[in-house]
Structures are given as C-alpha cells and as structure tokens.
Amino acid sequence: xxxxxxxxxxxxxxxxxxxxxxxxxxxxxxxxxxxxxxxxxxxxxxxxxxxxxxxxxxxxxxxxxxxxxxxxxxxxxxxxxxxxxxxxxxxxxxxxxxxxxxxxxxxxxxxxxxxxxxxxxxxxxxxxxxxxxxxxxxxxxxxxxxxxxxxxxxxxxxxxxxxxxxxxxxxxxxxxxxxxxxxxxxxxxxxxxxxxxxxxxxxxxxxxxxxxxxxxxxxxxxxxxxxxxxxxxxxxxxxxxxxxxxxxxxxxxxxxxxxxxxxxxxxxxxxxxxxxxxxxxxxxxxxxxxxxxxxxxxxxxxxxxxxxxxxxxxxxxxxxxxxxxxxxxxxxxxxxxxxxxxxxxxxxxxxxxxxxxxxxxxxxxxxxxxxxxxxxxxxxxxxxxxxxxxxxxxxxxxxxxxxxxxxxxx
Amino acid sequence: xxxxxxxxxxxxxxxxxxxxxxxxxxxxxxxxxxxxxxxxxxxxxxxxxxxxxxxxxxxxxxxxxxxxxxxxxxxxxxxxxxxxxxxxxxxxxxxxxxxxxxxxxxxxxxxxxxxxxxxxxxxxxxxxxxxxxxxxxxxxxxxxxxxxxxxxxxxxxxxxxxxxxxxxxxxxxxxxxxxxxxxxxxxxxxxxxxxxxxxxxxxxxxxxxxxxxxxxxxxxxxxxxxxxxxxxxxxxxxxxxxxxxxxxxxxxxxxxxxxxxxxxxxxxxxxxxxxxxxxxxxxxxxxxxxxxxxxxxxxxxxxxxxxxxxxxxxxxxxxxxxxxxxxxxxxxxxxxxxxxxxxxxxxxxxxxxxxxxxxxxxxxxxxxxxxxxxxxxxxxxxxxxxxxxxxxxxxxxxxxxxxxxxxxxx
Numbered sequence: 001x002x003x004x005x006x007x008x009x010x011x012x013x014x015x016x017x018x019x020x021x022x023x024x025x026x027x028x029x030x031x032x033x034x035x036x037x038x039x040x041x042x043x044x045x046x047x048x049x050x051x052x053x054x055x056x057x058x059x060x061x062x063x064x065x066x067x068x069x070x071x072x073x074x075x076x077x078x079x080x081x082x083x084x085x086x087x088x089x090x091x092x093x094x095x096x097x098x099x100x101x102x103x104x105x106x107x108x109x110x111x112x113x114x115x116x117x118x119x120x121x122x123x124x125x126x127x128x129x130x131x132x133x134x135x136x137x138x139x140x141x142x143x144x145x146x147x148x149x150x151x152x153x154x155x156x157x158x159x160x161x162x163x164x165x166x167x168x169x170x171x172x173x174x175x176x177x178x179x180x181x182x183x184x185x186x187x188x189x190x191x192x193x194x195x196x197x198x199x200x201x202x203x204x205x206x207x208x209x210x211x212x213x214x215x216x217x218x219x220x221x222x223x224x225x226x227x228x229x230x231x232x233x234x235x236x237x238x239x240x241x242x243x244x245x246x247x248x249x250x251x252x253x254x255x256x257x258x259x260x261x262x263x264x265x266x267x268x269x270x271x272x273x274x275x276x277x278x279x280x281x282x283x284x285x286x287x288x289x290x291x292x293x294x295x296x297x298x299x300x301x302x303x304x305x306x307x308x309x310x311x312x313x314x315x316x317x318x319x320x321x322x323x324x325x326x327x328x329x330x331x332x333x334x335x336x337x338x339x340x341x342x343x344x345x346x347x348x349x350x351x352x353x354x355x356x357x358x359x360x361x362x363x364x365x366x367x368x369x370x371x372x373x374x375x376x377x378x379x380x381x382x383x384x385x386x387x388x389x390x391x392x393x394x395x396x397x398x399x400x401x402x403x404x405x406x407x408x409x410x
Numbered sequence: 411x412x413x414x415x416x417x418x419x420x421x422x423x424x425x426x427x428x429x430x431x432x433x434x435x436x437x438x439x440x441x442x443x444x445x446x447x448x449x450x451x452x453x454x455x456x457x458x459x460x461x462x463x464x465x466x467x468x469x470x471x472x473x474x475x476x477x478x479x480x481x482x483x484x485x486x487x488x489x490x491x492x493x494x495x496x497x498x499x500x501x502x503x504x505x506x507x508x509x510x511x512x513x514x515x516x517x518x519x520x521x522x523x524x525x526x527x528x529x530x531x532x533x534x535x536x537x538x539x540x541x542x543x544x545x546x547x548x549x550x551x552x553x554x555x556x557x558x559x560x561x562x563x564x565x566x567x568x569x570x571x572x573x574x575x576x577x578x579x580x581x582x583x584x585x586x587x588x589x590x591x592x593x594x595x596x597x598x599x600x601x602x603x604x605x606x607x608x609x610x611x612x613x614x615x616x617x618x619x620x621x622x623x624x625x626x627x628x629x630x631x632x633x634x635x636x637x638x639x640x641x642x643x644x645x646x647x648x649x650x651x652x653x654x655x656x657x658x659x660x661x662x663x664x665x666x667x668x669x670x671x672x673x674x675x676x677x678x679x680x681x682x683x684x685x686x687x688x689x690x691x692x693x694x695x696x697x698x699x700x701x702x703x704x705x706x707x708x709x710x711x712x713x714x715x716x717x718x719x720x721x722x723x724x725x726x727x728x729x730x731x732x733x734x735x736x737x738x739x740x741x742x743x744x745x746x747x748x749x750x751x752x753x754x755x756x757x758x759x760x761x762x763x764x765x766x767x768x769x770x771x772x773x774x775x776x777x778x779x780x781x782x783x784x785x786x787x788x789x790x791x792x793x794x795x796x797x798x799x800x801x802x803x804x805x806x807x808x809x810x811x812x813x814x815x816x817x818x819x820x
Contacts, residue, residue: 242737245774255665256728319666327654328655355677360656361659
C-alpha cells in the first residue's frame, strides 16, 4: 500500500493504522511466516503495536500464531517471539495463464502455496468465448475442491499480450489472435462471483513472481524475459513493476534489432522477437513448425548444438546486453523456452553479452534461470490476485464474506 | 522524501512531521509559489497543521508569505488564503553542465529561478584536473555575486556519461575521454565548501528538469532523449527517475539497432547512437566533423532537407517507436541536436514512429521538444542539487549555516 499512497499528502492516524495492517499482512504473505520480533524490526514499530495488529489479523482468521520450533535460535533472553503464519486454507485466490499451447489454472493460498492446479490444451482456434468458457469451467472445478469457508479474494489472469487492467481489456494478444477483447467483463460475468478480476501481461507477472518468491527476491531491479512465440519483458524498478502510462510497458521484443528480413507478428521486420522467439528457436534446432509442442525434446542436453542455435545465442546475448544498458538491473531472468536454450549455449550468450553491454552496468547484472521454473507466470497471476487483499485486508475480506454468503444462499 | 521512505515500515509522529515539512517545501519549490488553501488540499492535512508547518519554514527564512494579488479568484467566503512563496535569495544551489563543446554553470534559487550563469569553451583535451579547476573558478565567480547571507545547499553536476553518484565517480564519459574519474572528491576538495556535491547523467537530469518544470510536468511517465555526440535516455517512471541498480540506467543509444558498420564509441557496431547522434546528423547535412560548433547553422529551417537527413529521421522514428514499446510513456522529449533536427523532418519521424510502435502504447505517447529548450540539463543539475534540502530542510539548512560560518570565519 505504501507504493500507492499519494505523494505529497500528509498522514493521519486512521490511514496509518490501515497502512500498518496491510504492510504487516504483506510481510507474512511474502515470507510465508515471520516472527513477531522480525515484524517489530522490519516495520519499525513497537512490540505492543505489532501485537495489536497481529491480533486483528488473527481475529480475521488470515493468520495464526505459533510457538517456534524447539531448537530455533534464540537471540537474547526471554520468551521466544511467536511466529505469525499465513493461513492458506482460510484465504485464497485463483490464477489463470492463457498460453498458446495450454490453459492453466491454479488455486493459491495466502502465503503463496499452490493448493491445486489443472492444465488443458488451448483450442486450435482460440475464440475468446470458447477460451473463457473453458477457463471458467476449470476455475469452478478448483473452487469445488476448496476448503469449506475458505475465502476467495481475487482472480488473476496472465495474458500473452498487451492488456489494460484498469478497463479489463486485452488490447492485443496476437498469439491468440485476440484484439480488443473485453476479457475481465466476460470472465467476471460468467464465473458469477463478486471478486476482483485482474489482468496482467505474462512477462510482467513472471517478473512479479520472481521478485516476490524467486531469483529477484530481496532485489529491487530485475528484468524477466518471457520467451515463447512472443518475446516480452517484465521489469521491476526500485522494487515496483514498471507498467508504463497505461500498463503496456515491457514490449522489449519489438525494438528494432537488425536489418533482418523476417517479418514479425507485430508487422515490422527486424524485431528482436524474430531472432530469439520460440519459432526462431524451433527453426534453429530443426523442430517442425507444426510440432512446437515437442520443442523441449530438441533442447535436451547432451545433443550436439547446431550452429544456428549458437547464432541465436549470440543474438540473445547482444539483446540482453542492450537491455542491461537500458535498465541496469541486478538480475536478468530467462523464462519460457530460454529455460531450455540457455543451458545449452550459455558461453555463447555470455560472450556476446559481455562484448555488448557497457562495463559499468554489466558488472552489476547476473543472468539466471527462474527459481520458479515454468511456474513464474501463473504464480505471478496469483500474486496479482492478492493485491487487493494486501492493500486493504479488512475491506477485501468483508467483500469476500459477502460474496461467499451470496453463493451459499443461492 | 516519500519516495525514499523504507517500504514495509510503520510510522511515528516525529517522522511524520519531518516528512510533512519536506513535502510542503517540495510543493512550494516546484510550484514557485502556492496558496495555503492549495497546500491544505494537496497534502490532505488540516489548516492549522499547514499553518504550523509554513510558520516553521518561514522562521527558517526559506519561504515568505504574501497576500494574493487583487483580482485573484476567490473560492468561497472568508479571507483569501495566503500565498506561500519560495525565497530565491535566501537559499540557492550551484549547477554545472560538462559538455563536449562548453562548460556551463548556473546559480539557481529556491523555486527554480536561474539567478546567474557563465559559459566557457571546453578545453580541446579535457583533462579532468583542468576541467575541474576551470569549473571551480566559474562556480566561485557565481558565488562572489550571490546575495549576502544566501545559503548554498548543494552543487549538482551533469556529466555526459555513466556516473555513480553514491561514490562520486564518473565511470565512463567517452566524449570527454574520462574513465573512472573521481569527480566529486576532486570538486568538493577544490571548491572547499561543505555542501553536498551530486553527479547525474545528462539525459537523466534533462528528464528530471522537464518532469518538474517542463514538458513532463504533471505527467508520470516520460522519456527524455539527450542527443549530442552521445545518445542517452532519461526515463521517469511513476513520477520517479529510473536509475537502475547503480545509477547506470538509460543507455538507450547502446542497444543494437541494425547491422550497420559504423563503429560506436562504446566499441560495438550497429548502435542506435551511430545512426542518430550528432556526428551522424553532421554527416547527413554536410557539416564538416571539425566544425561541429557550427552544426546548428546547417539545421536552420527554410533550407532543402537532404535525403540523408530524411533517412536519419526514419531511424529516429523507428528507435523512438521501440522505446515507446518498452516504456509506454506519456511523452517523449527530444533534447540536444534533435531540437533542431526534429522540426525539419517531423513527418518522416512520425511516419516511421507510427509504423513501428505498437498501437496501444503509440496512442498514449506524444513526441515533443523540451519546454526548457537548451536548459533542460543544467536545470536538472540544479534540481539534483536541491534534493538534500527537499528531503530534510532543517538538517540541510543547519549544515549550510555551519558551512557559511566556516567560510566567513576563515
């Protein structure tokens, strides 16, 4: 909540209390459990204030307290500080990832635990109506097996394209053939639940998840590259997602990279995406364009590396060098098919990167694979779904209670 | 100060008061004067709190209050709200811009008024020692004509290169031939004043100035392109400068743009800088490389536009389209030599831009010239110099008083 507080305003006591409650819940959710002593230190508040706030969250049944395990290191004399743990069975969100190959959904509890998941193939001609109906069915399936009384506080959807979360519109998702699709209204009305529905670009959400729980944890500046048919970037700056004026930022695949003749799906020629996207990868390793679902098999370690893949690695390294020059990040995280490509051609990528990037930002940047493996994007969608709760726990839970009552009553 | 407060902490009364004081002074400095009623509204505090804060700043002699002019619009009944004005003669900063052609310094008062300025040619072989000595002489000249009792609260220096402000190091400024120059210690010791010295990249400072006082005023997402021998970007995201992990961010001129054979001063071939930097502009209009000081004359309106300049305009538009795809800004501001180039080839630039940029972010972005004309960078250096005062007025002024006493006493 502190990130969204209006700059230039003063503060008053009630706002301070709500801010503190939200901040504390954020610590618990992100850490998966934290001691009262750590909360006191991180938040700079005194023990009795922390105690009051924890008690309030306990009464809302979103956290529970426990005595730390025997053998836990004790600093100083006195009672060991109680641990404050998120309760994944009392509050959860639904997350969906709309991919070119598969539609994935997950139910994620407070604290980040993935409680349940379903994956189905994406229809060959993914008409929005058909996709939304499928996704809604899958989400209902997840809800049916949720703990009774567990409160749903949000739904988050990762889309491979340019979205406007404020209006719920998918502006352009070329891999699905979608243009100006009112995804949020369609999903919200068909699922028939009064919970906030949030949309995010897949790269942005991959970055968010890696920032909160992965390779970008405890870092403030990272770039996540999502690389499937489309190539996009999710950028975290000073610990906050770079969304741009309307949430369209991050289309790093659509900068001119060279004089190449390959036509990009965005209409231009010479985009970085045409050099390193999954179609370019497939061509480099001899995977037929109609067998993209088998691409991973062509990227198994132990096989000879085709020269074309080494040239692709060079383009990857040069492009990453450019992005490091632009963003000066602490870490660059390679998602999508790059998770399989990078280990095969790491030296080629790093040679090109180190030759291209300016020395000063290059020294600061590490190039790594996602800690969340293939789950970065869907975990990011879950984190997006949690934002309302983490901004205003009391309000969000009151609305969730209302929604639950309405469903049970009908 | 709100931007730098640690996230995840709670708040207490003393911190709140200091925060409010700093915030209020920021409003006054940025607006050049604001009524108490506007402060009450912007800060969300009650009138008597605002009154206390203003009184404190008045006692520190950084602001003075006045009755608004006759004829000012009055909202509601009652006394007209007093205006709170910055006092440019009581608090000032020094700013320096180290350019390839000229060294510029200015004395800037609280509220942003440029009170005095000096410009001298940059030495042909700009050895750091020589440049620092020259700049120190120029700054002392400015101080000699300052109002007696006016307090110097900071010095800001704009450098055409990659700087690390925290360590005071110019990592790489190839146009000056500088590499790892300890500029801040050199400048601070030779000027012999106990004031904070801050370094910034020229593009970053141009963006800052346009954001506070220019084309980016009241906007939150902007990209400023500085274009001289070097091409760099200053980016403002969510109202804050994008500095990167170590302050090296923004080197948008050093992304690969094409297969070009021109070798860039950074060592690579194909950089965007080689396509649109001032050397490329000069070549396009037939200005000899040893007469770069006359480049503006080749860019006067009314002359025929050479085909090479139209091709450069195309490269400019394509690169801007890529940056808009990456940043989704509200405005892109063209500084440096682009201020002269753009009016000559505006249609070519916009055609290429609109063809390249994705529709969604393109619709949000305006491409404009700087409101501060050629002063964006030096005004930005002044704003950088004001940051300590605006973070902690009381502390900054106490230190300034101490410095003044030390100088007078010696």
